[in-house]
Amino acid sequence: MDHADVVVIGAGVVGLAVAAKLAASGREVVILERHEAIGCETSSRNSEVIHAGIYYPSGSAKAALCVRGKALLYQHCEAYGIAHKRLGKLIVATQEAQQATIKGYMRQAERNGVQDLRWVERAEIAELEPDVAGIGGALSPSTGIIDSHAFMLSLQGILESASGMIAFSTPVLELEPRDGWMVSTPDMDLRANWVINCAGLHAPDLARGLPGAPRAYYAKGHYYSYGARAPFNRLVYPVAESGGLGVHVTLDLGGQAKFGPDVRWIDQLDYDFETDLFDDFVAAIRAYFPGLDADKLQPGYTGIRPKIVGPGEPAADFKILSPAEHGVAGRVDLLGIESPGLTASLAIAERVVGLVNGRRAKA
Secondary structure: OEEEEEEEEOOOHHHHHHHHHHHHOOOOEEEEOOOOOOOOOHHHOOOOEEOOOOOOOOOOHHHHHHHHHHHHHHHHHHHHOOOEEOOOEEEEEOOHHHHHHHHHHHHHHHHOOOOOOEEEEHHHHHHHOOOOOOOEEEEEOOOEEEOHHHHHHHHHHHHHHOOOEEEOOOOOOEEEEOOOEEEEOOOOEEEEEEEEEOOHHHHHHHHOOOOOOOOOEEEEEEEEEEOOOOOOOOEEEOOOEOOEOOOEEEEOOOOOEEEEOOOEEEOOOOOOOOOOOHHHHHHHHHOOOOOOOHHHEEEEEEEEEEEOOOOOOOOOOOEEEOHHHHOOOOEEEEEOOOOOHHHHHHHHHHHHHHHHHOOOOOO
């Protein structure tokens, strides 16, 4: 029988951030990861965007943790030499009715503490992004992009320098409250004082039976790479859609453009790239980028959002279940940590450390 002070389940970006912060605070930490490497699921299959904190409801965990996490993430990138760019983001309206929606985003962003958005008219859009068709929009200067793998490696380094460790190829089979927690894996049983469930897509399954724990839903998104010179200087987003932020254009750190993700609700985890809705994908892009050469779109990759609400339901907030919520000692479950989870990861880690160490975490 092995023992650890804290077992973190999942070595995605949130699990790594939580584990690194706990280890740096003096806790003995072990991460159990089902895959053979860090960040193999949601953390390596996203847009790598540092979000500003625009869309999320007032008082929500997403709003508070995104805004706080953005500041921490930019600081971390500077301190650890993580490649990133504060490119900015343009949210464009292509129809009159969408202008009111975007102005609503701006008001919500200000309520969330994001003070730097400004409205741009058609003429300024043409100056900023000549290839973008928009009749108005919002400019977000603090939105950026990041090398997410380098960021995760830096967190792994912090964890290991504080004597924490990761056990790869070690899925968790069962969690049982017994003298703390008994964590069962195929190769060992591990007793822990605390269990932090950061299992992403699999987190609701591990939380099943806890009071307040939701079921899992999956929304797959496709990303296409663009095999032509990117005619954009910053990220370009349409008005958000149900389940996501719309098929948008992001740039990688080399300046290459990619488009996505769309939203397809699925019942089973499946990363196959489906091209049956290619025409719909093209139409969504051409609404704001009429010069798109569809022949230059090449299948890139897919990602799956770890949803905790189903199709047609209002977007869910991050759900951080601690002993205060579920009444179970020594356990924190992080559920529905989809976008802006990457941006919020360091702030989520602050909050979890506050819960484990009995301190009030920052908002």
